[in-house]
Amino acid sequence: MSRHVILGAGPVAHAIVASLTQRGIEVDVVSRSGTKIDGARTVTANVLDTENLKSVISGCDAVYQASQPGYHRWPQEFPTMQDSVVRAVRGSNAVLVSVENLYGYGPVAKPLTESLPLIATTRKGKTRADMWRSLEAEHKAGRLKVTAGRASDFFGLHVEGSCVGDRFFKSLLRGKKAEMFGNPDALHSYTYVTDFGEALVRLALDERSLGRAWHVPNAPTVSTRKFLKLAASIAGVEAKHVTRSRLQLRLAGVFIPPARESIEMLYEFEEDFVVDHSAYAAVFGDHATPLNDSLAATIDWWRSNPAI
Template identity: 45%
Template sequence: MSELHVIFGSGPLAQAVQRALLRRGRKVKMVNRSGKRPAGVPAEVEIAAGDAYNLDFTRTVTQGAAVVYQCAQPPYHQWVTQFPPLQAAILAGAAENRAKLIAAENLYMYGDTDGQPLHEGLPYSARTRKGKVRAQMALALQEAHRSGKVQTASARGSDFFGPGVLGSALGERTFLPLLQGKPAEVTGALDLPHAYTYIDDFGEALAVLGERPEALGRAWHVPNAPALTQRQLLTQFFEAAGLPPKFTVMSKFMLGLGGLFIPAAREMVEMAYEFEKPFQVDASAFTQAFGDIATPLARAVPETLQWYRQHLAAHRGQA
């Protein structure tokens, strides 16, 4: 139970993995560039600072690790050039230390399925720049496993939300206005179903894959609560907050205008198709193999709002 588990990254997903591992009694090390301890990460978790693009560093920081979790990523507007070498360096470090590598992925590699549910057997048909990068990286992981270089598995989540999640389609642009009685910002269609992944379920899924030998060698979709329309989902948040539902819809055209000044908005334009058609995820392979770990919305909604209330209060206190 004291085996070392190393997490690259210290953002919301890395912290969700950390919580899942601590519940299992694992020894945890988190790796980031600054060496700063994120708020809420307990002192028992080691924090290591370094450059995850540097193979000498990834080799050193993963010494003695049983499992390595790849939750780090470059800024969204630097994905195309910076993400593949980041994963390659982390993979090489894990391989040299004979550690399993469990990677967090999203669903970009499948491309536009015209509203059909996403499952792991779909071809990688993405035509977007970031979708092609995701496909390239997924194939690199699979090839590393097939060749015997390193044992790998990946968990694929949809757009995520929950405690600590700020920069997401269901993040601070939605919940901070909501809690202030203003319209919540929504990307794309209000009345089409869209699957969202609760952040702690994503972290739990990665921890499960790291401890189950039968999980290795493939990708798994993270279980989600049943997909609702964005109007239905956010109405639950408004009702939990005791407020009437109000929405501002961010269209592809508006994202394009915002992208003239904000790099992250500009990068969202090519991914707008995910919010213009039904976007549902089939995670039956995971649930059949490991159980349904999806947190019910009846719990995920108040937990998310509670974190955002605390975040908003802290932000006001600093103003």
């Protein structure tokens, strides 16, 4: 029977597990904390321990690299983490699926496609770009079978630490102001994490995905203000919000490093940020969940988890 291994146990891992179990594929979830996800076998391990990781993934068909260091530690720790994963997977027959975002492109004044150059100059954007170039080189040299799925800011089940996570949905459902950034009227593509997980599995199972990165499906893009109004209407609450300024984030960053790190990415919210996933859809199908449906499922999840 086919077996896939997920490195990391966050919201994307939950979504991948759901897609794999629907297909009857065995799945192991690897994390340092030994976090349990229903439907998966739990493996407690550190991805930086390359030799142990080799034994964990031995004989599997696909490895999803969904683990990452703290947001403020990407340049210092992320490349080393990926290098350990690559050395563990290299030489096996497993497909390595890199779970990525869109930081590597930098500011772009048009819809984002995969053909755009990776020319970001931000700390995290440059890290992302360099890491993909390293994976691409491994593939071209014949040492690794690799593909990547790139998502925008995501929301949905188990998603807390996102710009549309707890400070957005939890606040909204409690009658408080949802937190926003930049220009609320600028268009912004948001990724439903369930669609992200499904896309990553399709990439893992289809050799046509290999050697390149793909933008995963998103519902038609709306402004963040429209996103908020839709969510509020579905939830039956008032659409109240507060927009955090650069200065507020800078002050918060004195005590909260991730807040400081988010400042360099504000360009994504100050101008239109629209993702084109037509290349993926042409090969693997367009399975983006309609926004009304994904928001309803997200709101149901938050309401069923009041302690979060």
